[in-house]
Amino acid sequence: MDLYQCVLVVPFPAQGHVMPLIKLAYNLAYHGIDVMFANCELVEAKILAAMSDADKEQFPIRLVTYSDGMESQPADQRSGQGLRNSLSKVMPGNIENLIKQINHSDNREPITCVIADLTLGWTLEVASKMGLKQVAVWPAGPACLALSLHIPKLISTGVIDETGSPVKNELIRLSNEVPVFGSSELMWSSPDNPTAQKFLFDISQDVIKATENGSIVLCNTFLELDSSSCALIPNILPIGPLPAIKHLNPSIGTFSPQDSTCLNWLDKQPSNSVIYIAFGSTAKFIQKQFNEVALGLELSGHSFLWVIRSNIVNGSSPEYPDGFLERTASLGKIVEWAPQEKVLAHTSISCFFSHCGWNSTIDGLCFGVPFLCWPYFYDQLQNKNYIRDMWKVGLSLEHDEDGMISRHEIKTKIDSLLTDEGIKRNALKLMEDAKKSVNEGGSSYENFESLIKYLKA
Template sequence: MVVIPDGIDRQDERKDRIQLSETMVNVMPGHLEDLIKKINLSCDEKISCVIADATTAWAPDVAEKMGIKRAMFWPSLVGGFALSLHIQELIQAKIIDHNGTPLTNEKIQISPELPAMIPSEFIWSCPGDPIRQNIIFRYVEYANKAVKNSNWLLCNSFYELDSSICDLIPNLLPIGPLLSINHPGKPTGNFWPEDSTCLHWLDKQPAQSVIYVAFGSIAIFNQCQFEELALGLELSGQPFLWVVRSDLMDGSIIKYPEGFLDRVASRGKITEWAPQEKVLAHSSIACFVSHCGWNSTMEGLSMGVPFLCWRYFADQFLVKSYICEVWKAGLGLNIETNGIISSHEIRRKLDKLLCDGGIRDNVTQLKEMARKSGSEGGSSMNNFEIFIKQLRC
């Protein structure tokens, strides 16, 4: 593992997201090229391929310039990839402008394989944060250009989950689900310290009884919404494991409703970060209250856990649509006119989700599909072997 400088010298300057994104694109390609040259000069085995996340879509350009094979990895759902490839058509049809801003509120359906979407919920959408939205839109645009310069397109999904959409994207190789739990003891690349004591706590809970609540590493809550969530978990009457990051309140001190911690002490476990794959695989987990990030979604589907969807921004809107409307693997939460999801809405949807046998059956089938895809002879295993074989040619 090596570090490539991002061109920002001072930590406070890194908080300027526009400057950071522009500097990274301008500075990091040169450092990557220098790194590859250094390795090729000092090692007997040369760099033969660059595999780059779509958010670093400048990397395939560097590889092409140096005559090196390149693979682009799409980190989100395949439906979002398909949508991104239609940006120019969306602009020409005056559905969005050249900055990705919606020009209409009407639902549209780009193709029969994709669910109908509101333009304000496209994968670059960031309600109330136009700066972040513009940055994500530019990354998506740049990734589209990198598609043409890549020898392979990889993604963290499996063919059976999105077969009709996978067929829309030439040369796409779904190789997921990419789960560390399949390789116990191997490094996972997680930079957050995990609290393994929550696994011992889960061992003491009844089967399919625990509500697991986690919103990834980016989502931010205000105090009102945080308290409503806490009260909703209390009202549910169920045991719960809640991941509360130290920065969940965007620098503010985390304050629970008065008396909350005492009232739920016998059935609630709160931690700063959990070994999520192991948690979701635990027999005591009943459902997953999730922000609908793609890694979390793949982990939940692979473990057969129903979702209560609390989408936050960007591709999470589309992921939520797939979970609730396409795969029938969960329910969504409704936001009130004040922008808050109430404690009563949280309790109501939890009650409904935990009693829904149809959703439970669906996620069980999806779990089996995911297992087969990554097993010997499965679609993802075959795709990965194809990639390796072509890489060696």
């Protein structure tokens, strides 16, 4: 296939950002675009370590690296406000130098467009300065981008202060069709951690200027899923769900090796019988809360596939309740990281116990799987509201008076979810809508075709 143009794709260096952009890059490559994918060195090392040799041989994207300015910092400290500050300082110059290096190399098409994470607006400014096309990518749902764009008005009307903290205890309505945001559910809210709130609020504000520059804003959604929020965002181009676009290996782009033995285990389970539990790449629990999750799953009596990262309990390995592993040996399978899309597509899966990150939300919707929602931070809070109230494809868990999600709450909600035929019907309906959107003639199919034409022009 002839290569027409060369684009540089630049994600924010975090798992939830890299994954959707690498899926986008993969599909661009399939459509004849020469794609170079830029990561900081630490992220590239993780991606390559998690890929099989076969994946590396067939990988249609060229990986390139830049310095994030934090090479001297331990890996577990290269996140949050420190990473953002370093990126904003060193990344513009490093990306400009990378583009010049690529464009001056032999036997390579020159970079004609930069496709960058919307949270890295300074990268799009570099592209503009160099006379290149710019395309932004928003890696979360459109409602949360619409809220970010609404921040100046929220400040001017006294709803929030300059730090993002609520001044008024009132519901925030962006339009009559968009679910309201509670003052405690603003995606940057973290009243017990001012440092985290500053980071999340700064990230939310970063996207405002980047959106105002007139670039196309790609979003991993489809118009029929949330047309009301999309209507509030200038130049948005919904091109998802990316997992449903063909010719894609869903294992590429993860930071951790996927344990595919769980697929063989699922093959041995009855249809619609297994609870899939995965809380993403960043959520952490205290040991007491972890115990309640384990005992709630046991109490439910259902088979389960549970993804447990080695750092899920206060940054270290969890300790299981006494006898839990022995008592649930015939019911459960535990892995450190799973091939999520293949798991959710499996006929044995009955529901998705999720943190409601946008990538996981889209994955679940693509395969018609009901949700049990336990959001952790940022956009996950609003995603839960959509899942539960707008789309009616799931239920959420409630904290008790001690701030815990109890084992009994988990068992009760699992029982309710698995016997709710209305939720299952709604989930299957959205799955069909998602498929239609990416098939020929669908809204996302047409939008993706228009993107390809823009890049090749």
